[in-house]
Amino acid sequence: MANSSHPAHSDAVQASLFFESPDEIYARVFRELKPRTPVPELHVEFCPFANADSFIRLEDGRLRVRISDLLAGAPALVTEALAYILLGKLYRKPVARIYAYRYRLYLNRRDVRRQMHLVRQIRGRKFISGPLGKHYNLDEIFDRLNQQFFDGMLGRPLLGWSRQKARRLLGHFDPSHNAIIVSRIFDQPEVPQLALEYVMFHEMLHLRYPVDHQGVRRCVHTREFRDAEKKFPRLKEARESLKRI
Numbered sequence: 001m002a003n004s005s006h007p008a009h010s011d012a013v014q015a016s017l018f019f020e021s022p023d024e025i026y027a028r029v030f031r032e033l034k035p036r037t038p039v040p041e042l043h044v045e046f047c048p049f050a051n052a053d054s055f056i057r058l059e060d061g062r063l064r065v066r067i068s069d070l071l072a073g074a075p076a077l078v079t080e081a082l083a084y085i086l087l088g089k090l091y092r093k094p095v096a097r098i099y100a101y102r103y104r105l106y107l108n109r110r111d112v113r114r115q116m117h118l119v120r121q122i123r124g125r126k127f128i129s130g131p132l133g134k135h136y137n138l139d140e141i142f143d144r145l146n147q148q149f150f151d152g153m154l155g156r157p158l159l160g161w162s163r164q165k166a167r168r169l170l171g172h173f174d175p176s177h178n179a180i181i182v183s184r185i186f187d188q189p190e191v192p193q194l195a196l197e198y199v200m201f202h203e204m205l206h207l208r209y210p211v212d213h214q215g216v217r218r219c220v221h222t223r224e225f226r227d228a229e230k231k232f233p234r235l236k237e238a239r240e241s242l243k244r245i
Contacts, residue, residue: 022079026065029083033093046072050123052107052116056086070116078106120176128160128179133187141193141200142180149231154207161187170242171199173206180204185245195245198238205229 020028022044030039041062046069054067065086071078081099088095106112131138138159146154158179162169165185173180180203186196209225232238 020076022065022067025076025080026063026083026087029080029087030063033084033087033091033095048123050120054082054086056090058090070112070119074106078103081106117176127163128158128177128181129163130161131159133161133184135187135189136193136196138180138182138200141197142204145197145201145204149201149228150204150208154204157207167245170245171203173203175206175210180207191245192241194234194238195241198232198235198242201232202229 023042026042026044027039030037030042040058042065043062044065044067047066049068049070052068052070054065054071056063056065058064067082071082074082081102084095084099085103087093088099107116131142138161139156142156142159146152146156157173158177160179160181161184162181163184166183167185169183170185171180171182180200182196182199182203185191186199205225205228206220209222209228211220229235
């Protein structure tokens with residue numbers, strides 16, 4: 001997004017924004033981004049997605065915009081910001097940074113994050129295989145690390161192995177489903193247990209130190225998280241073993 005300046009709205013546009021429908025907002029933004037092109041047939045709908053996802057597609061000369069119903073009650077300025085973001089990406093037009101900032105700021109509001117969390121719990125589907133693998137039991141590893149590093153005070157989440165032997169996503173903690181999923185690539189006799197324990201410890205830290213949200217800033221690995229991770233014994237050796245995997 002090339003332009004960092006604030007959008008130059010007239011007073012009339014600012015006033016009328018609050019009385020526009022989503023279709024009218026998208027049509028107005030389209031005219032601003034492509035003033036020489038007639039506005040195509042356009043339809044905006046809010047859909048029951050599991051996340052705050054939004055999609056835009058041009059099919060047979062018709063623009064179709066599908067937005068998570070989590071955003072159905074968003075302020076008009078947020079709807080307008082998303083219109084600039086989606087149409088700008090579709091037509092590869094530079095869009096002022098204020099729109100991305102405004103949209104992220106809204107999604108980072110505590111009440112909105114809480115609503116997204118609940119919706120993911122209700123609508124989202126999560127494959128959880130269970131803790132018992134062919135060679136390792138995640139329950140045993142979690143309990144041992146819990147006693148060693150957390151005085152046994154962490155509540156055990158759902159534990160499971162990934163469907164595939166993923167090499168890029170070695171593990172993740174899903175707060176919406178309270179689950180730690182570890183790549184099945186570790187469930188092999190030739191993989192050192194140290195590597196598996198380090199991945200589990202890392203995900204347990206996410207359970208202990210949640211993501212920090214401040215304004216548009218989202219910090220996944222806080223200072224407390226990083227300091228706690230350094231207490232893992234043989235940390236350098238564990239990280240080296242992950243590189244070999």
